[in-house]
Amino acid sequence: MALSLAALRILLGSFFVLTGAAKLAPIAAPVSQQMRALFVRFAEVFPLRVFGYQPDSVSYQTAVGWLEVLAGSLLLVGPPLLQRVSTMFLILLMMGAIFTLMFLKQSLSTCIPAFVCLWLLLLLDVCQLLPQTEKVARPSRRRKTSSMLKESWE
Template sequence: MAFVLTLRVLLGGFFALTGAAKLCQLSAPESEQMKALFLQFAEVFPLKVFGYQPDPMNYQTTVGWLELLAGLLLVVGPPMLQEISNLFLTLLMMGAIFTLASLKESLSTCIPAIICLGLLRLLDICQALGQTKKVDRYRRKKTPSMLKKPWEQRVSSCRL
């Protein structure tokens, strides 16, 4: 359980920081580099085949807010919102991998997105296994004697 909590906090913090970096443009060189990247990303946007191509600045802002909010919810949100934020971040990482592959970027450029996607999936699997264990524990409870069938009560009283 400590592993899941640590992984969730690290991933959530990472995504919250990367989202904040996309929203806050502190220095000019990094800001211009980010704008140039999102110009390229908008050119290969997955929904372009359906006729939708986003404005690069709105695209950057949307991705930044999504990463920031989903990262924060992954850390401090209730379990249902943690699962939803994990889903959004998983979809976002799949989109990032698609975008980088469409731009024919090198594998070393894609590795951070692939690792993040793998860690998000690992977190999802660990949380699902944790919920399964909770269900098993509840099933193992003994039934109260008043819910037992009459012949079961007689058998248990005979053993005393």
């Protein structure tokens, strides 16, 4: 179980580092132009827009890229506490991505990667919680003394 969790953590961490780096560095001209056009649309439906804040699309793309690189790196090589924090942060980031894609009425095939990442992050988070829950919920195992055995028979 620990090996599969480590593999999932490495897979997700690497994925987010790579997708964040793709947002930061121009890969190829058509891909960069397409991503820039997407972030123009994403900035128009930014969730904090209702509070009067609408980011610049280039700044928004850069911020999301750096956040993905940082959280993915912490997920890869950070200590357990920071891995948990980065998992929670990436869950929030994926929920925001799904909200944005749904608000823009994108096709289901466009939303599937975000849903899969969200599901895998939730799975990782729940599986990281299980060992801690078992430690708390596990009753103490005391040795039964002869007086305890006599009481149980009576």
